[in-house]
Amino acid sequence: MSAITPTSTSTGLPARVWNGTGVVRLRREGAIAPIGAFVVFFVVYVIINPELLTRFQLQTAANLVVPLALVALGQLIIVLVGGIDISIGAIMSLCNVVFAVQLETMPVPVAVLLAIGTGLACGLFNGFLVAYGGLPAIAVTLASAFIFGSLAREVLDRPGGGITTEIYLATSGELLPFVPVSLVWLAVVAVLLWLLLQRTALGRHIYGVGSNMESVRAAGLNARLTKLLAFGLAGVITSLGAMMLAASTVTGDPRSGDPYLLSSIAAVALAGAAFTGGRGSIIGTILAACTLGLIGNLLFFAGVNSYWQYVISALIIVAVVGIPVVWRKAAFFAKGARS
Incomplete structure (x- = not known):
């Protein structure tokens, strides 16, 4: 991952540039x-x-953390x-539930596209109200x-659906010995x-909107459209996590996403992302979700x-996020004392 450094470009938009070693980039993104x-x-x-x-345990652990990692990436956007x-x-x-129910009557590719389309539509709905409203x-x-929660219960009021063993093996089985398929899919998405x-203008604009909105506007770029697309992208990534979860559990569940809200926020916080925008690490978010x-x-x-379990998890998050802050303050005071 590279770091955000505000630099002057022909458009005035802050650009992401390579700076020093990979460790420097990871540190600036809060991923260390x-x-x-x-x-x-x-x-x-x-x-x-x-x-x-x-x-067996490695495959089980992978199927447990991959849906969370994907949803956390959506939250990161x-x-x-x-x-x-x-x-x-x-x-x-x-x-x-859309994915699980559509598999009862539709071919797998159609069910996948409908699930992705559902996530995109949800994201665009939120993004329109935020960006343009x-x-x-x-x-x-x-x-x-x-x-969205009510719609999920309308689509499927209890666990069920048409997920088959073949779908499970294609998403949650083993590609090779000790290589869970779910980790391969996560790597591809990441x-x-x-x-x-x-490597795209949209990516630079997403970081720019979060780190320096005024520069984006001064450059004449459409900050509202960037936000709208960011919410849509987050919805698509979330839909991938939803399908991975449905496939690994071999069922659709209208309450399946409930535990992932706070966990996704916690993973992003643990990854060192700035909630004011403009800073975040993909690898840090994935590893935080795995942790x-x-x-x-x-x-x-x-x-x-x-x-x-929630209390202990929260204490670990506070420790991981807080220790670097305490370390920096201690180093600052120590430096002041020496001078």
Whole structure:
């Protein structure tokens, strides 16, 4: 990932440029903390539960964290433009049941396109009200969460659908021994998203809208259209997470996305993204989502009460996010004392 550095271009728009080593770029995106947290936690997890490295456990863990990672990437897109999506869990539920129900009567490609179209439509609905209606994203998405959640229950009022074993194997099985298919799909999405954000005008505009709205407007670029497209893109990525979840559980569920709202926000926060917009890391977000998923998995197998699981997860997030802040302040005061 590269970092945002405001530079003067022919259009006046802040550009993303390569700067120094990869470590410098990751640090500026806030990705060092989630990468470190993932490495430490993964080592601890393997020490406590060596069976994680077996084929079955690795596949199970991958199928657990991939939907969360995809939804977290969708949330990251919204955060990059300075917003937050409270409806992302409801969008996931709606796409989940649309995919599962359409598989009962439609070919797989059609069901996939309908699910993606549903996510796109939900995202564009939110984006239009935010970008062109001038409404706060948190208020719009809070209201739309009720709308999308109700639609999900209209489509399917209880778990069900037509997901087959073939679909499960194609999305959640093994490509090769010790290589879960779900991780391959996640890698493909992550690479395509990285290319879009780093190598296209839309990606630069998304970062620009979040980091310096005035420069975007001064350059004569359409900030409203950028926000609209960012919400649409987030809806598409969320729909991919919804389909991966439906395939791995072999069922559609109108409440399947409920736990992913707070988890997606937590993953983005843990990844060091700036909620004011303009800064965020794809790799950091994915690894933060993996860490959160593995934490919940480990606590579950340890027999920890579900209520305490949330408390422990929250404390870990505070520690990972807070330690770098405390470290910087301590270094600042130490430097001041020496001078």
